[in-house]
Amino acid sequence: MFDAAIHALMVLLDPVRLLFMFLGLIMGIIIGILPGLGGMTGMALLLPFLFGMDPYTAMALLIGMVAITHTSDSITSILFGVPGTSGAQCTVMDGYPLAQKGEAARALGAAFISSMFGGIVGAVILFVSIPMAKPIINTFGSPELFMLCLFGICMIGVFTGKRRLRGIMAGLFGLLVGTVGAAPAAPEYRYTFGLLYLENGVALILVTLGLFAIPEMIGLLSSSAMKSTAKLAGSSWQGFKDVLKNKWLVLQGSAIGTFVGFLPGLGGSIADWAAYTLAKKTVKNEQFGKGDIRGIIAPESSNNAKEGGSLIPTLLFGIPGSGTTAVLLLGFMLLGIQAGPKMITDHLDITLTIVWTLVLANIFGTALCFLISKPMSKVRSINPNKLVPFVLVIIFIGAYQATNDWGDYILLMCFGVLGWVMRDLGWPRIPFIIGIILSQSAERYLFLSLQRYEAWELLSRPGVIIIGLLILLTFLGGILSNKLKAIFHTFFNKKGAGVPS
Amino acid sequence: MTKSKASILLSALFFVLFSSLCIMSTQYSQMAMYFPFFISLMASIAAFCNTILEYVKYRRVKRNDEAEEPIENEYDTPIQYETIVAAKNFLWILFYLIAIFLVGFVVGTAVFLLAFFKFKTDFNWLKIAIAIAVVMGFIYFLETLLPLHWPSGILFDIFQ
Numbered sequence: 001m002f003d004a005a006i007h008a009l010m011v012l013l014d015p016v017r018l019l020f021m022f023l024g025l026i027m028g029i030i031i032g033i034l035p036g037l038g039g040m041t042g043m044a045l046l047l048p049f050l051f052g053m054d055p056y057t058a059m060a061l062l063i064g065m066v067a068i069t070h071t072s073d074s075i076t077s078i079l080f081g082v083p084g085t086s087g088a089q090c091t092v093m094d095g096y097p098l099a100q101k102g103e104a105a106r107a108l109g110a111a112f113i114s115s116m117f118g119g120i121v122g123a124v125i126l127f128v129s130i131p132m133a134k135p136i137i138n139t140f141g142s143p144e145l146f147m148l149c150l151f152g153i154c155m156i157g158v159f160t161g162k163r164r165l166r167g168i169m170a171g172l173f174g175l176l177v178g179t180v181g182a183a184p185a186a187p188e189y190r191y192t193f194g195l196l197y198l199e200n201g202v203a204l205i206l207v208t209l210g211l212f213a214i215p216e217m218i219g220l221l222s223s224s225a226m227k228s229t230a231k232l233a234g235s236s237w238q239g240f241k242d243v244l245k246n247k248w249l250v251l252q253g254s255a256i257g258t259f260v261g262f263l264p265g266l267g268g269s270i271a272d273w274a275a276y277t278l279a280k281k282t283v284k285n286e287q288f289g290k291g292d293i294r295g296i297i298a299p300e301s302s303n304n305a306k307e308g309g310s311l312i313p314t315l316l317f318g319i320p321g322s323g324t325t326a327v328l329l330l331g332f333m334l335l336g337i338q339a340g341p342k343m344i345t346d347h348l349d350i351t352l353t354i355v356w357t358l359v360l361a362n363i364f365g366t367a368l369c370f371l372i373s374k375p376m377s378k379v380r381s382i383n384p385n386k387l388v389p390f391v392l393v394i395i396f397i398g399a400y401q402a403t404n405d406w407g408d409y410i411l412l413m414c415f416g417v418l419g420w421v422m423r424d425l426g427w428p429r430i431p432f433i434i435g436i437i438l439s440q441s442a443e444r445y446l447f448l449s450l451q452r453y454e455a456w457e458l459l460s461r462p463g464v465i466i467i468g469l470l471i472l473l474t475f476l477g478g479i480l481s482n483k484l485k486a487i488f489h490t491f492f493n494k495k496g497a498g499v500p501s
Numbered sequence: 502m503t504k505s506k507a508s509i510l511l512s513a514l515f516f517v518l519f520s521s522l523c524i525m526s527t528q529y530s531q532m533a534m535y536f537p538f539f540i541s542l543m544a545s546i547a548a549f550c551n552t553i554l555e556y557v558k559y560r561r562v563k564r565n566d567e568a569e570e571p572i573e574n575e576y577d578t579p580i581q582y583e584t585i586v587a588a589k590n591f592l593w594i595l596f597y598l599i600a601i602f603l604v605g606f607v608v609g610t611a612v613f614l615l616a617f618f619k620f621k622t623d624f625n626w627l628k629i630a631i632a633i634a635v636v637m638g639f640i641y642f643l644e645t646l647l648p649l650h651w652p653s654g655i656l657f658d659i660f661q
Contacts, residue, residue: 049647165551169515172544176522183533190529190537191522202604214594221621222591386624392597393610393636397649400606404650409598416594420587425508455557497523 001131012360017060018051021357025365029372031065032072034220034387041216042069043327044208047334047390048143048398055335056353062331067119068365070162070303073377074296075369076102088303090272094288094295101291108151108373109239110293112366114250117243118301119362121254122261122308127355130344132317137341143453144463145318145340146445149438151467152319154261154474157431164475167428174435177202184440185447195407202411203402204330204467207436210415212323215423221385233332234371242293249279249294249413250301257302260326261309261322275302308358315351316345316439323430329437340408364412369482505562509555516548593617605654607640 010178011017024046031042031045042065050058073088078095091111098107140148153175180191181201192198253275260271279298280288288295306322313319318340320326332339343351399412412446422429458464523541526534577649600609614633618624624632643649 049643052648149618163551165554166512169512169544169547172540172547173515173519175540176544179537179540183529186532187529188529188533190533217594218587218590221593222586289568383622386622389614389632390516390636392594392613393640396597396601396606396610397640397643397651400631400652401649404652406602406652409652410603413595413598417591420591421511424584424587425504426513427508427511447532447535 004348005127005352005355007388008469009356011349012060012353012356013058013126014056017057020057021060021064021361022364024061024066025068025361025368028065028068028361028365029072029368032069033076035083038321040327041213042066043331044205044213045394045398047205047208047327047331048401050331051335051401053335055337055347055350058331058335059350059354060357062328064361064365066328067304067358067361068369070300070307071112071115071119071310071362071365071369072372074108074115074300075373078107078111078296079376088272088299090276090299091296094290094292097291098296103291103434105298105373106239106242106293109236110242111239111296112299112369113240113243114297114374116255116305116366117250118254118257118304118364120359121251121301122258122305123355123358123362124308125258125305126308126311127352127360129180129312129316130348130351134344137316137344140341140463141452141461142445142448143458143461144467146442146449147464147467147471148317148319149442149445151471151474152313152317152438153431153435154471157322157428158435158474165430166426167336170422170428171431171435171463174432174437175439177207177432177434178436178439179443181196184444197403197405197407200403202436203408204333204433204436205402206399206408206411207415208327209399209434210328210412211419211422211429211433213391214412214416215420216397217388217392217425218420238371238408239270239293243297246297247295249283251296252278252282253298253301253492254305256333258309259307261303261306262312269370271306272299275299284437304362311358312478315339315354316341318438320434320437323433326430326434326437330433333437338441505555505559509552509559512548512552512555515551519544519548545610589617593621601652601654603654603656606651607637609654610636610640 012021021172027042032221037120043062046062046065050061053061070088074091074095076082077088077091081092081096081099095107095111151272154168154170157169157171158164176191180198181189182199183190246275256275257271258277260274275298276288276295279294280286283294286292307324310320310322310325311328314325314329318329318338320329329339337343337347337350356436395412396409399408402408419429421427422432453461519541522537524544526537526541528534529537593613597609597613600612603609604612611633614636615629618629618632640651644651
């Protein structure tokens with residue numbers, strides 16, 4: 001295992017791969033700074049450019065981008081009081097008041113360093129989980145893997161968004177869209193409506209770009225400019241010392257982030273708020289909400305650690321833990337790699353490259369964030385809608401690469417409208433994309449299971465029963481989650497703070 | 502129309518769509534039908550339940566509003582203004598698509614950028630020219646670096 005880890009590090013240290021990792025870092029920083037664009041949209045924009053890349057370089061680019069988004073989003077959160085991504089809502093609570101008090105550099109320093117440590121802890125936990133998961137994975141057959149697919153859809157459907165049934169419907173719709181085209185078990189085309197274009201199925205890049213990037217562009221076009229009055233006063237070094245002084249808080253936030261990331265469907269904002277709330281309860285003499293540096297350290301370490309946690313079910317079981325990892329899984333498919341048990345047998349080198357990229361991207365990305373924070377502090381206004389045409393050009397380039405057909409643009413528009421309607425009405429879109437991604441594997445595992453086992457034999461397998469019970473618990477947990485959210489709302493409303501969404 | 506009404510409508514539309522897909526799936530051979538059939542059946546049931554539940558909730562909220570005891574409902578906001586703004590924004594994307602369709606990707610992109618920056622931002626001609634040059638350079642860079650393809654416009658196809 002350690003030999004393989006050293007080998008993976010050597011592979012990643014290739015200058016070309018490092019260059020691509022830095023490209024990913026730069027893109028991740030830009031995406032983190034701009035409100036409205038998250039790691040998921042960023043990844044969706046990068047996907048079309050992965051064709052022809054080797055898996056290590058592609059992973060360096062994608063993981064490099066996603067690893068740093070939650071670090072750079074602190075810049076706008078602290079200087080402008082606007083969260084760069086949904087995972088930075090907590091940072092605004094104490095970061096912006098600190099900037100107003102003339103301690104922006106200290107707040108940024110603490111945010112960057114705690115993010116870096118959080119990211120590294122997440123990567124280490126991912127690394128440690130590989131040998132631990134191996135014996136469990138080896139006992140899984142196609143029935144268990146099919147049940148895991150259903151479990152993934154249920155988790156995401158239940159915990160994403162405000163209404164469980166909407167999430168489940170979106171997931172099932174995704175599974176149905178995934179069946180368009182050639183059937184895997186029979187020489188037959190399904191739901192093609194006589195169109196030659198649909199015989200190869202719906203290109204996942206188009207769904208991702210349409211469902212996520214287009215609605216965000218429409219949203220950004222309506223957004224107004226962000227204004228800042230904060231100066232980069234104070235000392236970054238003080239922020240670094242604050243993190244060292246609160247090392248247990250960093251560990252606590254990282255542990256929460258990794259755990260929340262591991263559970264499919266619980267997004268970045270939940271990880272942040274959980275870390276923030278627990279920190280508020282556990283630290284002494286707290287001044288949370290008024291500019292307490294610990295109110296930055298806890299959520300920042302949590303949201304970066306979440307990435308490592310969400311990669312555990314994604315890589316080892318093929319079940320995406322979040323929207324970002326769902327798009328990463330899509331990247332795997334484009335590269336011809338199937339995530340799941342094979343990631344620790346046949347593709348262990350790729351898995352370990354991902355772990356190393358997470359570590360290196362967090363370290364180099366933090367350094368880059370320190371470098372750009374000074375020029376960023378001089379920017380008095382950011383108008384995101386001026387960026388829209390540039391991103392639209394990338395979207396249109398990427399969409400056409402799906403099949404080089406005009407149908408690509410038509411589908412992009414269709415999913416764009418659907419995505420915008422869903423976004424506007426509060427319907428979750430992540431279960432939809434995860435449904436499409438899991439559709440093919442779910443059908444294949446079901447087909448194999450039905451071929452190999454009798455019905456009773458299938459249903460009496462311990463793994464199937466356990467995962468079946470977990471699915472049942474997920475529904476019940478969804479009810480509990482709603483109650484928890486209500487408690488969160490009451491708690492934050494009483495304190496006059498923002499409410500997590 | 503309020504968001505809650507629009508949501509009920511969307512849910513009902515999903516129910517119709519899933520039911521149709523369920524019926525369609527019965528026309529396939531057994532090996533090809535079982536997965537889409539069961540999934541669309543489950544989706545139809547979920548959509549039906551969701552439509553009923555959302556309607557019941559909508560009625561309850563409305564009754565409480567009439568009784569002057571309004572309960573909190575985040576979706577009870579009119580969507581007309583937002584829809585108009587978003588529709589206008591969406592027209593820009595549609596304009597870009599039409600420009601590509603007519604004159605091809607590269608020229609269409611230049612036309613779109615010119616129109617967008619002129620009418621939607623406070624950019625002067627110099628800034629617009631720089632922005633277009635940067636994007637054209639980026640496209641050229643991608644074209645030489647990666648095996649990418651662009652759509653040619655219908656006008657170019659006609660004159661060729």
